Amino acid sequence: MSTNDNLVPANFISQIITHDLKEHKNQGKVATRFPPEPNGYLHIGHAKSICLNFGIATEFKGTCNLRFDDTNPEKESIEYMQSIERDVQWLGFEWAGLYHASDYFEQLYGYAIELIEKGLAYVDSLSAEQIRLYRGTLTEPGKESPDRNRSIADNLDLFQRMRAGEFADGQYVLRAKIDMASPNINMRDPAIYRIRRVHHQRTGDAWCIYPMYDYTHCISDAIEGITHSICTLEFEDHRPLYDWVLDQLPSLAHPQQIEFARLQLEYTIVSKRKLNQLVMEKHVQGWDDPRMPTIAGLRRAGFTPKSIRDFCERIGVTKQNSWIEMGVLEYCIREDLNENALRAMAVLQPLRVVIDNYPDEQTLELEISNHPQRHELGKRIVPFSKVILIEQDDFAEIPPPKFKRLIEGGEVRLRGSYVIKCNEVIKNADGQIIELRCSYDPDTLGKNPEGRKVKGVIHWVSEQHSLPAEIRLYDRLFKVPAPDNEENFLDAINPDSLHIISSARVEASLANAQAETGYQFERTGYFCLDAQDSVAGRLVFNRTVSLREGGWGND
RNA sequence: UGGGUCGUCGCCAAGCGGUAAGGCACGGGGUUUUGAUCUCCGCAUACCAAGGUUCGAAUCCUUGCGACCCAGCCA
Numbered sequence A: 001m002s003t004n005d006n007l008v009p010a011n012f013i014s015q016i017i018t019h020d021l022k023e024h025k026n027q028g029k030v031a032t033r034f035p036p037e038p039n040g041y042l043h044i045g046h047a048k049s050i051c052l053n054f055g056i057a058t059e060f061k062g063t064c065n066l067r068f069d070d071t072n073p074e075k076e077s078i079e080y081m082q083s084i085e086r087d088v089q090w091l092g093f094e095w096a097g098l099y100h101a102s103d104y105f106e107q108l109y110g111y112a113i114e115l116i117e118k119g120l121a122y123v124d125s126l127s128a129e130q131i132r133l134y135r136g137t138l139t140e141p142g143k144e145s146p147d148r149n150r151s152i153a154d155n156l157d158l159f160q161r162m163r164a165g166e167f168a169d170g171q172y173v174l175r176a177k178i179d180m181a182s183p184n185i186n187m188r189d190p191a192i193y194r195i196r197r198v199h200h201q202r203t204g205d206a207w208c209i210y211p212m213y214d215y216t217h218c219i220s221d222a223i224e225g226i227t228h229s230i231c232t233l234e235f236e237d238h239r240p241l242y243d244w245v246l247d248q249l250p251s252l253a254h255p256q257q258i259e260f261a262r263l264q265l266e267y268t269i270v271s272k273r274k275l276n277q278l279v280m281e282k283h284v285q286g287w288d289d290p291r292m293p294t295i296a297g298l299r300r301a302g303f304t305p306k307s308i309r310d311f312c313e314r315i316g317v318t319k320q321n322s323w324i325e326m327g328v329l330e331y332c333i334r335e336d337l338n339e340n341a342l343r344a345m346a347v348l349q350p351l352r353v354v355i356d357n358y359p360d361e362q363t364l365e366l367e368i369s370n371h372p373q374r375h376e377l378g379k380r381i382v383p384f385s386k387v388i389l390i391e392q393d394d395f396a397e398i399p400p401p402k403f404k405r406l407i408e409g410g411e412v413r414l415r416g417s418y419v420i421k422c423n424e425v426i427k428n429a430d431g432q433i434i435e436l437r438c439s440y441d442p443d444t445l446g447k448n449p450e451g452r453k454v455k456g457v458i459h460w461v462s463e464q465h466s467l468p469a470e471i472r473l474y475d476r477l478f479k480v481p482a483p484d485n486e487e488n489f490l491d492a493i494n495p496d497s498l499h500i501i502s503s504a505r506v507e508a509s510l511a512n513a514q515a516e517t518g519y520q521f522e523r524t525g526y527f528c529l530d531a532q533d534s535v536a537g538r539l540v541f542n543r544t545v546s547l548r549e550g551g552w553g554n555d
Numbered sequence B: 001u002g003g004g005u006c007g008u009c010g011c012c013a014a015g016c017g018g019u020a021a022g023g024c025a026c027g028g029g030g031u032u033u034u035g036a037u038c039u040c041c042g043c044a045u046a047c048c049a050a051g052g053u054u055c056g057a058a059u060c061c062u063u064g065c066g067a068c069c070c071a072g073c074c075a
Helices: A012-022 A044-059 A078-090 A101-117 A128-134 A152-164 A213-224 A233-248 A272-280 A295-301 A305-315 A326-340 A508-512
Strands: A031-034 A063-068 A098-100 A121-124 A173-176 A191-195 A209-211 A228-232 A256-260 A342-344 A350-355 A363-369 A379-385 A387-391 A411-414 A419-427 A433-441 A460-462 A467-474 A498-506 A518-521 A525-529 A539-546
Touching (some): A012 A044, A012 A228, A031 A044, A031 A213, A044 A295, A044 A305, A063 A078, A063 A101, A078 A295, A098 A101, A101 A152, A101 A173, A101 A213, A121 A152, A152 A191, A173 A233, A191 A213, A213 A228, A213 A233, A233 A256, A295 A539, A305 A326, A326 A518, A326 A525, A326 A539, A350 A498, A379 A387, A379 A460, A379 A508, A498 A539, A518 A539
Parallel strands (some): A063 A098, A228 A256, A342 A518, A350 A433
Antiparallel strands (some): A121 A173, A173 A191, A191 A209, A350 A387, A411 A419, A419 A433, A467 A498, A518 A525, A525 A539
16 A cells, blocks of 8 residues: 555564464465444544555455444444445455355354354353353352253253244343353353344344354354454453354364554544444534544545555554554644645635735736645636735734734735735724735735845735635544543533634635545645535535644644 | 553654664754745663673563453443
């Protein structure tokens, strides 16, 4: 994916695979998979996993599947599946195969029968509550269920009747028979099947028993011929169970599970439960709200797939729990947009400027470069006329130290245009500045003025030619770096995460701006048309990120 | 007081016994019709701590200390 892979040191997973390949493990094949549960939208943390799994497949000329881990129909939906497919593709990846754990329900059932026949699984009638009690604690061993030594014949009969729907939800559960005294709690006879009469988004009502993650995941990996099953750190304790299940089913291949640290990004949360809560309780406008750390949100905010891939490459892959600063993500999007975004001018807080010595009805069509460094990106026409609009902030009655924009009696360069001088400040009855009377120097178009230096350059638009626009300035959604650590993460929501500017004016060339195309509004930041709310005649732009020297906020 | 994992610059992260890469951030020069970009320079005598092995240790050993994860019929 990147052109400078040699600059990026191999992460520990690549090292393991390189080593495996050297030993000719798996016949020299490398197969990974990205296994999301379709119970929410993908977020930046998933992007890390996606880039890792698909990246490894590319690096080693292997394959990467997209597999939905759809074993808990209560929380899952087709909408989420569709969004996940869309997001993975948008990020720029192509899966070798698209599968669902539910594709394997019949096989999974068969392997469960095999375990029962081998005396390695039993049907338990203990209630959920009792099972919890019997499990013991972190420091005390568990107790065996009275049903643990049920005969194989009875187990078989009961399990078949579980499938047949003869029992109520929760009445029985199929458990792996491992070791109730294991110091690893996951090995204390984990449940592998539960009875749940829930309509499944893909299998409908064909099943009333559903397999659990630990049992399903390893077998699904094996069925697909996955060689390296990459997951996050919290599954480290589950690896013995992953291995146990596959060790009992010798007809199956045995992928290697490798764990890495999940992404933690400052000022964001990536808990699906909490993201879901933000959406449901309307703290944001939806899963694709530009403030959301979801792929859909980042996309709507104007992030590019390339910038996200670059980010995932920069942060590295290790087993260390770490926090990534927002600055890294911002750097990645700025780098991409600086190179590729066309420049334009937009005035967020307009201040009227009348150029007294410019002809009343005259319009000058200036040709301004779309990119200061990449002239191959062409030029655009920007009309100039007697009345222009500049940013209120670009004029100061009492200039702070080092201020280099417009002041009364001072000069400033209008970007791509003339140098003007402010001769008079007009105020209203309340003392507010409502207009500036200026004069222009006709001999400064494309050249520096004679005998003096003009340091400042400001952006502008022609009043009569500019277009009205709504501009949405987004800031970080949370006030604290680790909202997840708060008692209630909702209290950490930044009340000023969205600042809407409804009376901005943008240059005429933006009339046909395309959604998902980033623009740099010179001197103010990177923006893109809002794909949802922008309509002809009412342009809406989202700020992706400010120019350097700000956060995801800071005007 | 059980088990698993991790401790290298403010934040990431190379390093795999031969004498601390790189990126982000930050500070300072230069260029610039964006206070952007670009560019140059600076930024860990030091690798959680203390012992030990070795000619030589961030890398090996020992003992501490700190952090994270695990007691769903969630994934």
